[in-house]
Amino acid sequence: MINQTPKWPVFVLGSVAVIWIVPLVGIIAMSIRPEGEIVNGWWTIEPFTFTLEAWREVWVNYPIGRAFLNSLAVASFATILPVLFAPAAAYAFHYLKFPFRRILLLILVNAFVVPNQVVIIPLFKLWREMGLIDTYWSVVIPFVGLSFAWSVLLVKNFLSNFPRSLIDAAQVDGCGHLRTYFFIVLPNTLTAMAAVGILQFMWTWNSLLLPMLFLRENATLPVMLSTISGTYEPNWDQRAVATIITSILPLIIFLFFQKYFSADGKNNSGSKG
Structure with a gap:
């Protein structure tokens, strides 16, 4: 049948x-x-x-090119740092035993319940005193800090399915934690790192609140998109152009990483066979 x-x-x-x-x-x-x-x-x-008049008006009347570069710089820095450090922290929480490990992990988990709006006023006062207003670091540092908790937990959950036999074999061969991490664990966590990277890039690229508050001359694309609407006219055609420009890069990156995930899944299935 x-x-x-x-x-x-x-x-x-x-x-x-x-x-x-x-x-x-x-x-x-x-x-x-x-x-x-x-x-x-x-x-x-x-x-x-x-x-294509709307495209010409957006390009001439608004610094859309500079806003694109600002968004690219902010999103790149805010993505690279968690991708580099989250796997190391996840490895430490999962495999190492050190004082206050459970308490630190509990604090990390509780970071999820802290709204982003709570840190705005303290951060604004701090950045103003340090002279960081209208610099990339004024938004990169909060982006990295607010995303570090879920990045570490995502990689840690991935490591829960990691074969312990590979770790034991590396220790039998005389590898310490550093060599085990760099040569055994890190090459096999590329999928988790790619997931962290794409989620972090999407969030930071599309974020409006922090760049709107902390950036002036270095405005990002979402901030520029919010200023294109006219006072008496909605400028729907120009807003559509700015929306396309804002969305094109995340779409390309998503398609690229989607192919990477598929290839990685095929390689893993092939290695098991």
Whole structure:
């Protein structure tokens, strides 16, 4: 008897895909049409005038290029630091025994319940006294600190399925904790590090609150996007252009890491076989 695959998952996934794609099509359509044609809805076909005037106005009237570089710098620094240090901290919490380990881990877990808004006023006073206002470090340091807890826990949960026999074999061969970490554990945690990297990059790239408060001349793309709306006109066409520019890099990075995850999964399955 032939087993037939049910068709309802295809229908459900197709419906979800359409729901996600329709707003993207609308944003693209709004960016290449005059604002007068999209007032009654971007889905209206008549009249349809193709124009790149909104792209020119955004590029000329707003420092969108500099904002892109600012976002890239902030997101890169705020992503590299957790990716480098979170695996080491996760290894220490998972494999090492040191005083107050459980208490420190409990404090780390409790960091999840601290809202980001709570640290804004103390940080603003501190950065003003230290002269860090309108510098990259004024947002990079909070981004790294606020994300370090979940980054460590994510990698630690990944290490819970790591084969202990590899650690024991390395210790039998005379490897200390440093060599075991760098040569045994770290090369096998690339998937967890990639997950931390992509989640951290997406969060920091799209963040609005901290860059809006701490950055002035070095404004990021989300801050620039919030200023494009006019006083008396919504500027839907220009806002659509800024939205596309803001979203294109995270989309490319997500697609790149998605391929990396697939390749890593195939390699792991092949090694087990």
